[in-house]
Amino acid sequence: MAKEKKQPRPKAEPPKGFRDYFGAEVTERADMLARIAEVYRAHGFDPLETSAVETVEALGKFLPDVDRPNEGVFAWQEDDDGKWLALRYDMTAPLARVAAQFRNDLPAPYRRYTMGPVWRNEKPGPGRFRQFYQCDADTVGAPSVAADAEICGMLADALEAVGIDRGDYIVRVNNRKVLNGVMEVAGVLDPSDPTKFEAERGTVLRAIDKFDKFGEAGVRALMGKGRMDESGDFTKGAGLTDEQADIVMGFMEAKRDTGAATAARLRELVGGSALGLEGVDELETIAALLESQGYGPDRIVIDPSVVRGLGYYTGPVFEAELTFEILDEKGRARQFGSVAGGGRYDDLVKRFTGQAVPATGVSIGVDRLLAALRAKGRLEGRMAGPVVVTVMDRERMGDYMAMASELRAAGIRAEVYLGNPKNFGNQLKYADKRESPVAIIQGADEAERGVLQIKDLILGAKIAASASVEEWKSQPAQFEVSRGDLVAKVQELLARYAG
Template sequence: MSDKKPKKPQKLRARLPRGLVDRTPSEIAATRAMVETIRAVYERYGFEPVETPAMEYTDALGKFLPDQDRPNEGVFSFQDDDEQWISLRYDLTAPLARYVAENFDTLPKPYRSYRNGYVYRNEKPGPGRFRQFMQFDADTVGSASPAADAEMCMMAADTMEALGIPRGSYVVKVNNRKVLDGVMESIGLGGDENAGRRLTVLRAIDKLDKFPVDEIKKLLGSGRWDGGEEGKGDFTKGAGLDSEQTEKIVVFALLQSGNVTELQDVTNLSSEKRSTVGKVLTFSSDDGDKSYFVESNKGVIDGMMTHFGSTQTAKDGIEELRQIATLAESSGYTRDRIRIDPSVVRGLEYYTGPVYEVELLLETKDEKGRPVRFGSVGGGGRYDGLVSRFRGEPVPATGFSIGVSRLQAALDYIHRDAPKKIDFGPVVVLVMDRNEIAQYQKFVTTLRNAGIRAEMYLGNPKNNLGVQFKYADRRNSPCVVIQGESERNNPRGEPVVVIKDMILGAEIATATSDRDAHLQKQMEAQVAVKESELVEGVRKVLARHNVSWQ
C-alpha cells in the first residue's frame, strides 16, 4: 500500500490572450450608445444596413495586410476540412466587396450600405493596439464621382459632432494615394511585383508622427529593433530601400508635414537642400510669400500640383482633391472641418485614390502631466479594385470607417474626470420565504411587463436579508422589493410589499444633515404599498433619482 498522497488536480490558470480585452456592462452600454449615434447619422445620409460573417475565404479577403509569405501573417487563418484557407476578417471593407460581387445583379447601383462589428489583426499588440476591435463602416459602391468621396468626409465630420466632439476639436484630413503612387513610380516601386514593399513604405511613412526620422529610415531600409539596438526587443522588417530611395521618401514625407521648422530641425539635409525645401513649402502671392499648406485648401492643392505633379498619376490625384475640396466648401465644410493634408497615407494597400482620416485635436494630459495625442479615430478612402477582383470589370467604390473601440477609449480618457453616469442594475425582489417563490416571481413578471428591469434573487434561498441586500448593492439596484409573512398577511386588508430605496438608503448612511431632514429621508427610503400598487411605487423611486436604463 502506497504512502503517497494523491496529487491534487492542477487548476487551469485563468488568463486572457495578449491584445484582447474583456468588457464590462458600463463599457458595453457606452459602446451601444455610440453605435446608435453613428447609425443615426449614416442613415440620415441614406445608407442601409448589411451584415457579413466574421470569417471569409482567405483569398476573398486578399493580401492587403503585410502577409506576403503565408496566409496567416497579419490575419488569423485556419484550414477548413476541405483544406481551403479561411481567415477572420481584418476589416469590414473586403467582406463587403465579396458580398457586392456575389449579389451584384440584384443590388441597386450605386449601392450604399453600413455595417459594424469586430475585426481581427494578427499583429503585435501594444498600448491602444488590439487584436480584436470594433469598426463601423459606410460605403458607396458603383460611383466614381469625387462627390461620393466628399460625402464620406462630410458624413465623418457630422458624426464627430453628433458624438459630442465640438467643431475645432477634430479635423477630417484628405489626401490622394495617386500622389504617393507617382512618387513610388519615380523610385522604381511601381507594378504588382513591388506591392509588398510599397505597403511597408506606406506603413513606415504612417509612423512619422510617432518615431524620429532616423527610425523611419530604418523601417524604409533593413528594419528596426524596438529596443533601439540589434537584438533588443522585437524586430520589424524594413522595405529594403537603398540610401537614395530612402532619402527621396523621407524628404517627400517631411514635405507633406507642412512644417518648415520641423523639417529643418530633424533632418541632416545640406543647406542647399534646406533651401529647396523652403521653396517647396512657400508660395508667392500678391500679399507676399505665404505658406499655403496652412492657409487654405486651394493653396495646398496648388502647391501639390506645382511640386508633386511630375507624373500623370499624381496630377489626376491632385485634381480629384480639388473637386472634393470645392464640393465640401460649397456645403459649408471649410478647412476647419475638412482639410486637404498631404500627410495622410492610410496603411492598407487596396486604396486607389482619395484617402481620409479623422483626427482628434483635443488636448489632454496623462496622470504624469505629459501631453496625450489621440491621433486618428477613423478613416477610409477609395478602393476601386476590390470588387473588380471578383467581377473582372471596373467597379468604383469608396468608404469610411470609424474605429469605435479607439474612439470610445479616447472619449473615456478625455472625460475621465467628469461625473460618472451610474449604470443602474435591475430592481431586485428579495426571497423572504422559500415557499413563496411563485409569488416573488409574479412580482418580477409584473414589473417586467411594465417595462421595468427586474429580477428575483436566485442565490442560495437560505441566505439571510443581509446577504441579499449586499447582492442588490453590488448590482447597483435602485430599489428592492420585500414581502415577508407579516406583509403577506396584512391584518388591515390587501397584502402589501415593502419598497426600499437603495440610493436614498446609501445617502442616509453617510449624511450629516439635521434631524428633521434625516427623519424625512428615512420615511421616504422605505415605504409599504399594496400589491396592486407595486409598479406605481417602484416608478416613484425611479423618478426620484432619474433612473434610466436607456
C-alpha cells in the same frame, strides 16, 4: 451524456488574446453602433452582414498591409474537400467577394455599411486583442470623388452623432495620387512601369505615416539609409538621396491655412506629373463639394501629411482624429489621435472578376471611439441597475414575483432575489452588486397589514458615506408604503434621481 471519464478539469479562461464583454460594455457599444448606423442609413447606405467565415482563396489569406506581412488569419481545412477556410480579418475583403458575387443584383453604385467582429491571428498584447469590432461604410462602383467627399462628410456626421462635439475632431483628407506625383518628381515612381521602386515607395509611405511618432529626423532616416531605435533594432530605409527626401518632406509640410492655398502649394510640388496634377484637382473638387454642403474647415481639412499605411489605396485617403487631450498611462496630456480612416481602392474587386471596380470607404475603430466617449464622460449611466425585490418568506415567492411584474409593467427594471433567501444581509449585498437604486422588502407581518418597505439604496449609500445624523432623520432611506402604492412610490423615488 456519455460516461464520465477521469480527465483533468478544463481551465476556465478564453484563448489568449480574447476577452468577454459584460453589461454596459455590451450596451454602450450597441448604442454607439446604432447611432452610427442611423447616420449611414440616412445617407442611403444599406446594411450588409457577411458570414464570419470565408474561403482563404476569397480572402487572399494575409492582410494586404505591407507593414505587417507576418500577420495572418485563423484558418483550418474543411473535412471533406480539404478546402481552407478562415475567419475574416477585415470587412473589405468580404465586401470585395460580395460585390463580385452579386454584381448583377446589387444597385450600382452600391453603398453598404457593416459592423461586426473581425479576427487576427496576431501576437496578443496589453489592450491588443485577436477579436475586435469594425464598423465600415463603402461605396462600390462610383468612380467620382463625390463618393469620397460623401464619406468624409458622413464620417464627420457620425462622430457628432455618437457624442463627439464639433471642435473635438477633425477629418483630414489627402490624395495618394498627389503623393505619387511627388514620388515621380523625386524619381522613385516611373509612370511607364509602376512596379518599379514599389518596395521603396512602401518604405516611404510607412515612414511618413510614422511622422507623429518619430519626428522629421526619424522619417528622414527611414527614407534614407535606415533607422536605429532606442533598443538598437535597425529598420532598413528606402535608400533615397537627401535631395529625393527633401522633395517628399516638402509634400509633408505643404499644408497652408486654407484648402485653396494648400492646393496651390501642392500644384507647385507635383510640377509636371500628370498623376500629381490629377490628384490636386481631385482634392479641390472634394473641398468644393464639402463646402457646398456646409462642412467647414473646423470639421474637414485638406492635409498632405495624411498618407495611411495600406498599400492598396489609389486616390483620396482620409483620417478622423480626435483633437482633445487625455492623460496617458503616465499622466501626461496627449491628443487622443486617430479613430477612423479610409480611402479609395480601385483594384480590390478585380481579383475576382478581372474588371476594375472603383471603391471607396471608411472604417471606424470601434473600441478606440468607445474609449474616447468614455474619456469624455459620454457613456455614464446608460444602464441602470434593477429594483430588487427581496425575499423574506420563501413560500410567498408568488407575491414577490407579482411585485416585480407590476414594476416592469410600469417600465421599471425589476427582479426578485433568486438566491438562498436565508441570510437577508446577502440579499442587500446582492442589490449593491447589481447597483440597484431601490430594494423592496415585505415580511409576513407587513404582508398581513397590506404594506411593504421601500429602501432607497442611493440615499442609503450617501448616508453611509457622509451624511450627518440630522440629514438621516429628515430623509429616511427606508419607508413604509401601502402595497397598492408600490409602483407609484418607486416611480417617485426614481424620478428624484433621474434629474
